[in-house]
Amino acid sequence: MSRLLAIAWKELLQLRRDRLTLAMMVALPVLQLLLFGYAIDTDVRHIRTVVFDQDHTAASRELAHSMEATGFYDLAGEVQSYDDIAHAMRSGRARVAVVIPPGFASDLSRGRSTHVQLVVDGSDPQTVASATNTAASLVVARSAELMVMRLAASGVPAPTQPLQLEPTTWYNPDLRTAVYIVPGLIGVILTMTMVMLTAMAIARERERGTLEALIVSPVRRLELVVGKIAPYVLIGYVQITLVLTAGKLVFDVPLVGSLIVLYGLSFVFIAANLALGLFFSTLAKTQQQAMQMSFFFLLPNILLSGFIFPWEGMPQPVQWLSQALPLTHFLRIVRGITLKGSGFSDLAPELVWLVGILLVIVTVASLRFRKKLV
């Protein structure tokens, strides 16, 4: 036990002298919080839009203006042909084009049906859905309005709508992206720093020859491993606290559930990442290799865990793969606790997953991490 403490204490002393790493551990979560909190907004707005108005009437202009009024489309000018639309899209001047046919106003006033075409740049699929949905609901509403006006004109009283949808959003009623992103950021930051710190801390000892001195000492394998990674658990908790606090102050991210449950479950997640870092360090010969491995590991975590892209939208095999990532489960835990107030029993299945992953990583890592050279 005293050997374990000696190693942990030594690690802390080294960390204290390594000002840059220490500063990074503190500054990184806050910087990422600000960056991602402000920058990531899956709520698409202000899409540059051109109008190909072949009608040139008050009605056609009014339609264009009502689209702009949604705040979703920014009118970037008029064009005179489909070629102009293609050019505007290729040059990036517009992402969406509205084509109003000749005779638009006269068809409307005569009670005939008319078509408005919406051309969308599909190279970014995320915008397509939003652009189409917004325009569709706008047209449906406008259509209903016209219908009522026509009926009123013909003397029939306005009917009540037979079916109405009343959407109610719980847990993040304003649909603020930051509320979704910030808790998830805790998991991403922990994945990045915990894996990298352990992998590099052990690779550093290997590189400088001090690992050989430790291996030749009577230190037990468990004392060595636990002593080396324990200080980083502490850093993990500092990071969680930083992100939660800054998230509350800057983005008003709620913390509905129990902080104790969050901190408790975080331990399993931190441990899994540290064990993974240990595993990487058994593969890496240098600090640089350890760092590269950590980065390669980070990317699939960001893309597949559900941090940004919804897990439900992934094909089945990818879902299976992402179940193997600790972050996938931690995201559900941290979002559940902070936003929905989920309790321990709600999150038990995720905990079982995390513990399972932890056991597998620990087994593999300790099989590879021997107190031998070569």
Place this chain on the structure above:
Amino acid sequence: MNDSKVIVAEHLSRHFGTLVAVKDVSLEVTQGEIFGVLGPNGAGKSTTIRMLCGLLDPTSGRATVVGHDVVAEPERVKERIGYMTQRFSLYEDLTVTENLRFYAAIYGLPRSRRAARLREVIEVAGLGDRRRQLAGTLSGGWKQRVALACATIHEPPLLFLDEPTAGVDPVSRRQFWEQIHRIATEGTTVVVTTHYMDEAERCHRLAFIFRGEVLDTGTPADVLARRSLRVAEVEVDRDAHGAGDLLRVLPEVDEVNHYGHVLRVATRAGADPVALVREVLGATGITVVSAREGRANVEDAFVSMVREDAA
């Protein structure tokens, strides 16, 4: 097992893939002696030491170190040995005292003894003024002192030194060897690898390792006696190179070396080198300015052994 034998290695071999780094090495080291493992780089010295420390498992053979089998009980061996390499294994971002305190703790030095022992090694190594300095800012010689202090902080009965003086200035090397002798006098057994032949002569006993095999073991005097080499130092007035070529082809001559106008001629089988040189060079135009018999050294013996082995 004889109690005074600190190391008994029998037929140790270690392969790395198809490379045979150590081949059938058998050694015995007696308590209190300074045992030198001598050989060129890549001869298998470090691999042998690492097997004796329990850092590497031998591919075949066995070794008992401080009374424990290195394969069956490596951790028992590790408790009772000190180990220092040319890389010094210091934490460069920790101070001298922090390094010492760390190694004292991981070697399980009892807390009650720690402070006193720390003062002791700092005193002995003359580290008093530098104890708060970061290890990384020390010069090579000072790093070496700290590394030795770390390796001996738990007062091990057996100390392994793997190329401890590589890259250290000559003055520090001498001081280091003085310390090694002091440690040995106190009863610690020291096993040291080196490729410096002058250091080899400071050992009580030697093992010559070449291409993974032990060529000879014994005291420096025994090893020299077995080669029965004699050496002459000859000064010539000109063409030392040509003189060397003439001598080198003779069957009695083992080795000829140039030092400016001085030739160092080693002969085997007890042939008188001075007489031989005068006889051979007398027939040429090269004048022998002076010729006297010198002392054959370990380097002469080693070179002779390696040549014989390669032939």
